[in-house]
Amino acid sequence: MKNVEIKKVGLEDLAKLQAISRQTFHETFASLNSAENMLAYLEASFSLEKLGLEIHESDFYFAMDGNEPVAYLKVNLAPAQTELQETGGLEIERIYVLKSQQGKGYGSALFDLALEMAAEKGAGYIWLGVWEKNVAAIEFYTKKGMEIFDSHVFTLGNEEQLDFLMRRPLYLSPETAKTNGQSLRKN
Ligand SMILES: CC(C)(COP(=O)(O)OP(=O)(O)OC[C@H]1O[C@@H](n2cnc3c(N)ncnc32)[C@H](O)[C@@H]1OP(=O)(O)O)[C@@H](O)C(=O)NCCC(=O)NCCS
Numbered sequence: 544m545k546n547v548e549i550k551k552v553g554l555e556d557l558a559k560l561q562a563i564s565r566q567t568f569h570e571t572f573a574s575l576n577s578a579e580n581m582l583a584y585l586e587a588s589f590s591l592e593k594l595g596l597e598i599h600e601s602d603f604y605f606a607m608d609g610n611e612p613v614a615y616l617k618v619n620l621a622p623a624q625t626e627l628q629e630t631g632g633l634e635i636e637r638i639y640v641l642k643s644q645q646g647k648g649y650g651s652a653l654f655d656l657a658l659e660m661a662a663e664k665g666a667g668y669i670w671l672g673v674w675e676k677n678v679a680a681i682e683f684y685t686k687k688g689m690e691i692f693d694s695h696v697f698t699l700g701n702e703e704q705l706d707f708l709m710r711r712p713l714y715l716s717p718e719t720a721k722t723n724g725q726s727l728r729k730n
Contacts, residue, residue: 547652552603552615557591560603563612564589567639572699575676580700601636604656606649614640614649618657620664625672626695632710633661635671654687661713670710672697681707688715 552560565585573581587593597603601619605612617637619625625636635657640649661669672695673680681691689709697706 547649548607549652549656550605550607550612552598552605554595554598556605556612557594557598559605559612560594560598560615561589561591563605563615563639563641564594564637567615567641570642571639571677572674576699576702580702583700602660604653606640606652608644613644614638614653616653616656618660620666626708631667633657633664633666633669635669638671650683651687658713666713668710668712670708672706672708675705675707681709684709687711 550556568585568589569581597617601617604616604618606614606616615637616635619634619636621632625634635654638650638653638657640647640653657669661667669689671684671689673684674697675694688711690711691707691709693708695706695708697704
């Protein structure tokens, strides 16, 4: 596994968090959504005010390349989780890598960090929501031992979209780990 420098995001990093949030969301979803819906979402969800509040409720981390963030992670513990506000779960709400930096291990490093945080906080499983059309991310998560267990509706602008809910226990059973070619804890 690539040795990735991780930095916890603080208030002083808000401008960089906004920039990478907007860029990665746009890179990932612009081709599949209307320009109006994208703009509305980027404006509303990644304003400095909103991100500033979220930094107090959730944990954000950058994966760094030198002085610049190239990927970020947002995780929620109860009660900040968007659903399933159970104390036993940790939610990966966002894991985004700049398009130019994908496939280099940054996503894996952030996923591993979420597993470590879950272990530290005594959570028994991690979960997330992913758009049904985001096939690449679903493949990535499946490789990490996540399985679809439910779905929910996510609103992007004026469109309702279906998100799959995926989860995995912190410790994979030996059978599952073997099927996925993984170690029991880490991927
Ligand atoms: C999905 C994402 C987080 C993966 O991060 P990454 O840094 O590109 O992935 P890694 O380099 O750590 O790859 C880890 C494994 O996943 C696999 N993988 C990564 N992207 C994949 C893709 N598009 N399709 C299939 N497999 C993929 C890799 O092949 C690798 O497998 P290996 O361990 O067997 O070699 C990243 O590509 C991304 O940010 N995508 C756009 C944003 C997004 O969709 N985020 C999720 C929103 S819910």
